[in-house]
Amino acid sequence: MKIAVLPGDGIGPEIVGEAVRVLEALKRDGLPVETETALIGGAAVDACGDPLPDATLEITRQADAVLLGAVGGPKYDVLPREQRPERGLLRIRKALNVFSNLRPAILYPELAAASSLKPEIVSGLDIMIVRELVGDIYFGEPRGIEVRNGERVGFNTMIYSESEIRRIAHSAFRIAMKRGKRLCSVDKMNVLEATQLWRDVVIEVSAEYPEVELSHMLVDNAAMQLVRNPKQFDVMVTGNMFGDILSDAASMLTGSIGMLPSASLDANGKGLFEPIHGSAPDIAGKGVANPLATILSVAMMLRYSFDRSAEADRIENAVKKVLASGLRTADIYQPGTEKVGTRQMGDAVIAAL
Ligand code: NAD
Ligand code: IPM
Ligand code: MN
Numbered sequence: 336m337k338i339a340v341l342p343g344d345g346i347g348p349e350i351v352g353e354a355v356r357v358l359e360a361l362k363r364d365g366l367p368v369e370t371e372t373a374l375i376g377g378a379a380v381d382a383c384g385d386p387l388p389d390a391t392l393e394i395t396r397q398a399d400a401v402l403l404g405a406v407g408g409p410k411y412d413v414l415p416r417e418q419r420p421e422r423g424l425l426r427i428r429k430a431l432n433v434f435s436n437l438r439p440a441i442l443y444p445e446l447a448a449a450s451s452l453k454p455e456i457v458s459g460l461d462i463m464i465v466r467e468l469v470g471d472i473y474f475g476e477p478r479g480i481e482v483r484n485g486e487r488v489g490f491n492t493m494i495y496s497e498s499e500i501r502r503i504a505h506s507a508f509r510i511a512m513k514r515g516k517r518l519c520s521v522d523k524m525n526v527l528e529a530t531q532l533w534r535d536v537v538i539e540v541s542a543e544y545p546e547v548e549l550s551h552m553l554v555d556n557a558a559m560q561l562v563r564n565p566k567q568f569d570v571m572v573t574g575n576m577f578g579d580i581l582s583d584a585a586s587m588l589t590g591s592i593g594m595l596p597s598a599s600l601d602a603n604g605k606g607l608f609e610p611i612h613g614s615a616p617d618i619a620g621k622g623v624a625n626p627l628a629t630i631l632s633v634a635m636m637l638r639y640s641f642d643r644s645a646e647a648d649r650i651e652n653a654v655k656k657v658l659a660s661g662l663r664t665a666d667i668y669q670p671g672t673e674k675v676g677t678r679q680m681g682d683a684v685i686a687a688l
Contacts, residue, residue, distance in 0.1 A: 336368045336641055339398035341391065341427075344377040344411075344420055345614025346624035346677075347404025353626035353681030354402060354633045360685045361646055371398065375427065376406025376420035376614075386423025392430055395607075400640040401431070402633065403609040408616045420614075429469050433599035433607050434499070435506040436468040436578065437635070440565075440585040440595060445658040449590030449667045452562065457588050462568045463514065464585060465507040466578025468599050470499045471529075473575045493529045495574065500533050502602065504540040507572035511547045515569035519550045521557045521577055533574065554581070561585055582611055591666040593625025596632035598639045606640045608632040618665075622676045625664040627654055630684055653687035660687075 340355060342348040355370060362368050373391040380386050386406070395401045406420035416422060442450060442460040450457045475492030482488075504520075511518040520537045522530035534551055541549045552560065554577045560567065561581060565588050573581065586592040592612040600606040610628030618624055631654060638647035662683050663672040675683070 336366070336400070337398045338368060338370045338636070339391075339395045339401045340370045340372045341375040341395070341401060341403045342372065342378070343375050343404040343406040343424075343614065344408050345405060345616050345619035347376070347378075347406065347614055349619075349622065349624050349677050350610065350626040350629040351402065351404040353677060353684070354629040356681050357630050357633055357650060357684060357688070360688055361649070366643070366646060370402075375403065375423045377408050377411045379423060380411060380414070380418055380420060384418065386418060386420050387426045387430075392427065395427060395431065400605065400636050401427070401607040402629075402636065403427075403607055404629065405610065405612065405614040407614045408619070425473060428599060428607065429474065431599075431605070431607055432469060432601045433605075434467060434469045434601065435503055436466040436597055436599045437510070437639075438464040438466060438578070438582040438585070438595060438597045438611055439635075440464065440582070440589050442589045443594075443655060443658050445655075446590035446594070446667055448669050449663075451587045452565075457565060460565055460588055462565060462585065463510060463570045464578060464582045465503065465510060465570060465572040466582060467495075467499065467503040467572075467574050468578075469575075470495055471575035493527060493576075495529050495533055497532065497536055500536040501540055503572065504537045505543075506600075507570055508540060508544040508547055511570040512544065516546055517548045517550070517569035519552055519557070519568055519571050521552050521554050521571055521573035521581065523554050523577070524551075525553060530574065537572070557581060558584060561588070586611060591625060593628050593664065593666045594631070596628050596630075596635050598632070598635040600639060604640060606636065608636040608640075622678060623665050624677050625666050626677050626681055627664075627684075630654065630681070649688055650684070653684045656687040657683045 342351040447454040472493040475494040524531040586595040595611040634647040634650035637643040
């Protein structure tokens with residue numbers, strides 16, 4: 336199991352460090368894993384002026400899976416778009432064609448009080464957001480800023496092809512089949528043609544999954560329903576931009592964005608695994624970031640890319656045990672629990688393994 340490790344920027348190296356220590360602990364127990372670290376994002380810009388160097392792309396192509404931290408930071412916000420850390424992330428997703436981004440929002444019972452919603456609204460929450468990851472307005476052309484009629488205009492293109500929608504729809508229906516068999520497709524078909532096609536194609540694909548109960552929701556309502564009554568959802572499927580926004584909102588229901596892992600899979604199950612959060616420049620370097628989203632991303636890697644559900648379960652159970660023991664990083668801290676840093680949280684998960 337060759338894993339390319341791309342720590343990135345800000346808290347990236349801190350949280351990935353703990354996730355790699357978890358992998359090393361499993362290796363001591365016989366998991367045949369090898370890691371190779373490479374540069375991405377601002378760290379790569381600093382080293383060689385390119386947020387996704389060829390060498391990094393080569394290492395990820397040779398690897399069986401990729402573990403990524405986060406990229407970006409205020410220092411790089413002045414760079415031209417092609418050199419921005421975020422471009423490196425978008426390029427690697429595109430290059431690996433990891434179109435299906437699974438973002439599970441699960442509330443661990445111990446964190447009910449850390450959720451921004453009342454315990455009775457969120458207790459037992461377990462939803463899966465399936466976000467299309469390599470299309471939409473993120474990649475659509477034309478795009479740019481130019482002068483028209485004597486003033487600057489900024490423009491992007493929201494675009495989805497039938498085949499792009501079809502493959503993510505299949506991905507979501509297959510996941511729904513393994514869960515509660517309910518799928519809610521989120522769009523903005525009342526305004527946007529690209530998402531009218533989205534809805535049409537999702538309905539076409541649904542014919543192949545008669546057991547799955549399909550519903551549709553407009554994205555503004557979906558945002559509202561996620562905070563009104565999130566447990567009505569089982570699996571949600573949506574485009575790249577709506578999925579980005581809805582998953583950050585959903586993360587807070589689980590107590591913190593520092594809890595949400597993700598898997599981004601290609602058509603063969605090869606994947607890139609990363610927490611859904613960013614480089615958190617406000618807490619970077621302080622040793623206080625929550626490493627659990629990244630550690631849980633390793634569990635997703637073992638489950639989805641390597642079919643190692645026993646080891647994935649071990650990691651997830653270790654996380655539950657640590658939360659039950661009362662240890663909390665600052666983002667999920669509540670009075671009566673014990674506040675620990677990134678490293679101590681990693682230590683505790685490894686001990687609980
Ligand atoms: P962010 O997710 O980095 O941070 C938002 C808030 O959540 C901050 O207050 C941060 O401290 C907190 N937070 C995030 N992760 C945490 C963790 N593990 N533990 C505790 N607290 C955590 O979003 P932002 O501030 O909008 O973006 C910062 C930078 O990260 C930007 O450059 C952005 O482009 C980049 N970004 C990268 C990714 C990625 O690499 N996948 C994702 C989102 C944002
Ligand atoms: C995420 C991030 C990225 C996205 C950015 C950093 C490009 O917000 O992974 O959710 O928008 O996809
Ligand atoms: Mn995001």
